[in-house]
Amino acid sequence: MVSKNVATAPAGVFSRERDSIDPTLDLFDEIEKFKKKLNAVILGHYYQEPDIQDISDVIGDSLALAQQAAKTDAEVIVFCGVHFMAEVAKILNPEKQVLLPDLNAGCSLADSCPPLQFKKFIEKHPGHLVLTYINCSAEVKALSDLICTSSNAEKLIRQIPKDRPILFAPDQHLGKYLIKKTGRDLVLWPGSCVVHITFSERELIRLQVKHPDALLLAHPECEDRILRRAHHVGSTSSLLEFAKKNSASKFIIATEPGIIHQMQKACPEKCFIPLPGDDGCSCNECPYMRLNTLEKVYLCMRDRTPEITLPEDLRNAAMAPLQRMLAMSA
Ligand code: 13P
Ligand code: SF4
Numbered sequence: 001m002v003s004k005n006v007a008t009a010p011a012g013v014f015s016r017e018r019d020s021i022d023p024t025l026d027l028f029d030e031i032e033k034f035k036k037k038l039n040a041v042i043l044g045h046y047y048q049e050p051d052i053q054d055i056s057d058v059i060g061d062s063l064a065l066a067q068q069a070a071k072t073d074a075e076v077i078v079f080c081g082v083h084f085m086a087e088v089a090k091i092l093n094p095e096k097q098v099l100l101p102d103l104n105a106g107c108s109l110a111d112s113c114p115p116l117q118f119k120k121f122i123e124k125h126p127g128h129l130v131l132t133y134i135n136c137s138a139e140v141k142a143l144s145d146l147i148c149t150s151s152n153a154e155k156l157i158r159q160i161p162k163d164r165p166i167l168f169a170p171d172q173h174l175g176k177y178l179i180k181k182t183g184r185d186l187v188l189w190p191g192s193c194v195v196h197i198t199f200s201e202r203e204l205i206r207l208q209v210k211h212p213d214a215l216l217l218a219h220p221e222c223e224d225r226i227l228r229r230a231h232h233v234g235s236t237s238s239l240l241e242f243a244k245k246n247s248a249s250k251f252i253i254a255t256e257p258g259i260i261h262q263m264q265k266a267c268p269e270k271c272f273i274p275l276p277g278d279d280g281c282s283c284n285e286c287p288y289m290r291l292n293t294l295e296k297v298y299l300c301m302r303d304r305t306p307e308i309t310l311p312e313d314l315r316n317a318a319m320a321p322l323q324r325m326l327a328m329s330a
Contacts, residue, residue, distance in 0.1 A: 027298045031055050034301035041074035042297070043089065045081035046236040047258035047289040052080045052297060059262065061237040062088075062134050063149040063329065069093060070326060078301060082107045082288050083308075087138050090308040091318050101296035103306040105288045107135050109221075112191035113170035115139035121167070125187055128167040129160055132321070135193075136170055138310055142317035145324070150174060150220050150235035152329040157182045159328055173197070177220040177227060195286045196221035198277035199254050204229060207252050207273060214273065215248045219255035226254050226275075243267060256286045 021027075028051075034040060035057075043065045044056030053059050058068045062085055069077060069089035077098045079086035084107055086100040118140050122130055132144035133153070141147055148156045157178060160166060166184060168175040170191030179186050199222055208214065208229075217239045218230035227233055232242045236259050243251055243263045250271045253260055257274035264272060277283040300306065310318075 021295060021298065025298075027294050028055060030298055031294075031301060034298070038076045038301060038304075039074055040076035040078055040301060041068075041072050042078045042080060043068055043085075045085060045258075045289065046240070046262060047256040047286050048080050048292060049258065049290065049294075050261040051294045052292060053258070053261050055294070055297065056080060061149065061151055061235045063151040063235070064237060065089075066092070066134065066149070066322070067326065072096075076301075076304075078297065079308075080292050080297060081105070082110075082286075084110050084135055084137065086308045087310065087318075088134065088322065090310055091138060091141075091315050091322060094310075094312070094315060097304065098308040099300045099304065100306055100308055101293070101300045102291040105291045107288055108194040109133065109135040109170050109191050110137050110140075113137075113140050113189060115143065118169060118189070119143055121169075121189060125165070125167050128165045128187060131156070131160070131166050131168050131186075133169065133171050133174060134325075138314055138318040140169070141321055142314055144321045146328070147321045147325040149325075151237060152325065153178055154181050156325065156328050157184055160184075171221055173223050173227075174220045176224060177233065193221045195256055195284060196254075197223055198281070198283045199223075199226050199275050200278040201225045201229075202278065203276050204252065204254070207275065211250050211252070211273065213248065214250035214252050214271075215246065216252045216254060216275075217242060222254050230254065239263075240266070243270065243272070256289065257284055258286075258289065 042056045044053050044059045066088050070092045077089045077096055079089050079100050082105045086098050090098040113136050130144045131146050134147050134149045166186050168186040169189030172188045172190050175186050175188040215231040217232050218226050220233050240262055244266050252273045252275050254275045260272045
């Protein structure tokens with residue numbers, strides 16, 4: 001079973017096509033027109049650039065976007081996020097067209113877990129329930145018993161009988177965090193996110209000395225050296241909700257800084273400081289998420305490509321653990 005994956009993207013196609021965009025067009029208006037013409041919905045993740053967040057019909061974390069994809073009645077889903085997220089939308093909507101503005105928008109966590117090696121890993125742990133983070137390929141989902149996101153992982157683990165051993169993949173840092181939170185002894189696959197492991201502890205201490213009143217909000221894909229200093233750990237939606245509800249006026253953000261656009265919109269009077277990597281580098285931006293641009297959103301709607309496609313047997317196999325997740329997190 002092989003899905004059409006990121007490696008099949010035609011190199012350079014967008015730079016050639018971008019030249020064909022009429023420079024007098026207002027892309028915001030054009031995208032709105034295409035939404036009506038195609039009966040399309042734009043689902044956008046919090047890590048997308050601000051313009052893309054602003055043209056999205058729904059903005060959310062990976063669980064909210066999967067739930068939205070499961071219930072939309074639009075005929076076309078434009079997924080402004082990364083490949084595995086658009087693939088989830090296609091798995092749940094075989095009859096709909098799912099467009100991803102840049103097919104190269106992958107994910108280091110998904111890449112860190114090749115299906116053949118993962119299958120061998122599962123075989124070495126007979127009797128284990130295979131709980132897999134949604135940041136993985138359709139092939140890996142198809143090998144799993146249950147999918148989770150950072151929003152619902154803890155809730156799902158608490159529903160698994162205590163005597164059932166669990167194998168968790170692919171993010172070891174989220175896995176370690178879940179071991180601490182739930183007290184369960186998870187067998188971990190050694191994957192990690194290139195963005196969340198770059199946050200600098202030295203920069204964090206420097207910022208905390210400079211802003212002693214700031215609260216640290218961190219995504220559980222961060223390493224423990226960051227998480228243990230956090231005032232709140234959670235999914236992107238959870239970090240946003242915490243920032244809205246908490247009375248503090250300053251926050252240090254240890255996740256992809258795209259989320260700050262929504263934080264700042266919801267709380268214009270508060271100050272949000274992105275945690276950098278070492279030497280203040282901007283490696284805290286997800287290089288995959290940032291491949292999508294407003295031009296590419298317009299082009300994918302105009303040309304109705306690139307499209308996510310999946311063999312039916314693979315789609316069916318990947319759908320079962322996803323539907324289990326949706327039912328258990330309702
Ligand atoms: P969320 O589920 O919190 O949106 O996280 C997605 C992701 O890719 C984090 O790096
Ligand atoms: Fe994947 Fe990390 Fe980017 Fe999230 S931030 S999409 S986990 S590479």
